[in-house]
Structure formats: structure tokens, C-alpha cells
Amino acid sequence: MRLRFTLNGEPQELDASPTASLTEVLRSLGLTGTKEGCRIGVCGLCTVLVDDLPVSSCLFLAPCAEGRQVWTVEGLARRDPAVVAAFVEHEGMQCGICTPGQVVMASAARSELGAGAAEAEIREYLIGNLCRCTGYQSIVMALGSVVAG
Ligand code: FES
Numbered sequence: 001m002r003l004r005f006t007l008n009g010e011p012q013e014l015d016a017s018p019t020a021s022l023t024e025v026l027r028s029l030g031l032t033g034t035k036e037g038c039r040i041g042v043c044g045l046c047t048v049l050v051d052d053l054p055v056s057s058c059l060f061l062a063p064c065a066e067g068r069q070v071w072t073v074e075g076l077a078r079r080d081p082a083v084v085a086a087f088v089e090h091e092g093m094q095c096g097i098c099t100p101g102q103v104v105m106a107s108a109a110r111s112e113l114g115a116g117a118a119e120a121e122i123r124e125y126l127i128g129n130l131c132r133c134t135g136y137q138s139i140v141m142a143l144g145s146v147v148a149g
């Protein structure tokens with residue numbers, strides 16, 4: 001089927017299987033920042049924004065992206081550089097597997113939580129993004145700095 005959506009601010013049109021996941025389509029376009037882990041919506045590696053809401057792209061059927069705005073970690077480096085800079089400053093990134101999803105979710109949290117969010121709220125927001133190294137403290141610090149700012 002023909003699929004049209006906006007990807008990182010640019011129009012996209014391509015042929016996609018009606019059963020393809022959004023992760024598969026994004027990676028087929030060379031955007032390999034979006035990772036795939038559990039494929040059942042548990043780990044958060046595949047998190048992207050669809051119409052500014054975080055979704056697990058492994059469970060999101062690509063046809064459902066028709067006409068929507070999709071942002072991946074690659075685009076957020078341009079759209080929300082403060083979040084990326086905060087991850088660098090606070091050393092919130094450890095591996096390339098979980099970090100992209102963490103950055104996307106942090107950008108969503110920054111929009112939704114707003115200034116003055118408590119650390120507990122930040123931690124709850126990030127609950128669906130797993131890091132098996134348990135390096136959460138620096139991620140929370142990074143997000144705390146941009147939410148507060
Ligand atoms: S791969 Fe999508 S949530 Fe784990």
C-alpha cells in the first residue's frame with residue numbers, strides 16, 4: 001500500500017506492507033536510531049513521537065502513520081537539541097540501544113511535564129524505557145535539567 005506521512009519534518013511517500021510495523025518502515029528508510037528489542041511494547045527501545053505523543057513503534061502499524069507527523073531520535077537532535085545536550089552534559093547516555101528511546105521519551109516529557117516537575121514525576125514518565133545497566137540516575141538528572149529550564 002502507498003503510505004504518506006511527515007518524517008522529521010519532511011514529507012515521505014513509500015510503498016509499505018499493510019502489516020509492517022512503524023519500526024520496520026523507519027529502519028528501511030535508513031533511520032536506524034530507532035531500535036527494536038522486545039517487540040511487545042515493554043522495553044521502550046523503539047519509542048518515537050507520532051503527532052507529538054510517544055508510541056512504541058514496534059506495535060504501531062505503519063499504515064496508521066498515514067497523514068501524521070512522526071519524529072525519530074534523528075530528527076529530535078534538530079527539533080529539541082536541548083534534550084540531546086542535557087544527555088551529553090549529564091552523561092545520560094550509556095549505550096546506543098536504549099539511549100534513542102530515552103531521548104525521545106525525554107523530549108515528550110519536557111513538553112508534557114513542564115517546569116517544576118518533581119523527580120518522582122520524571123521517573124514515572126520514564127518507567128517504560130528500560131536500561132538493563134540500570135543507569136537511570138544520570139538520565140533523570142539530564143531530564144530534570146531541561147524540564148526545569
Ligand atoms: S521493541 Fe518496542 S517496546 Fe520493545
Ligand code: FES
Binds near residue numbers: 095097098130132
Ligand atoms: S545503557 Fe542502554 S541498556 Fe543500559
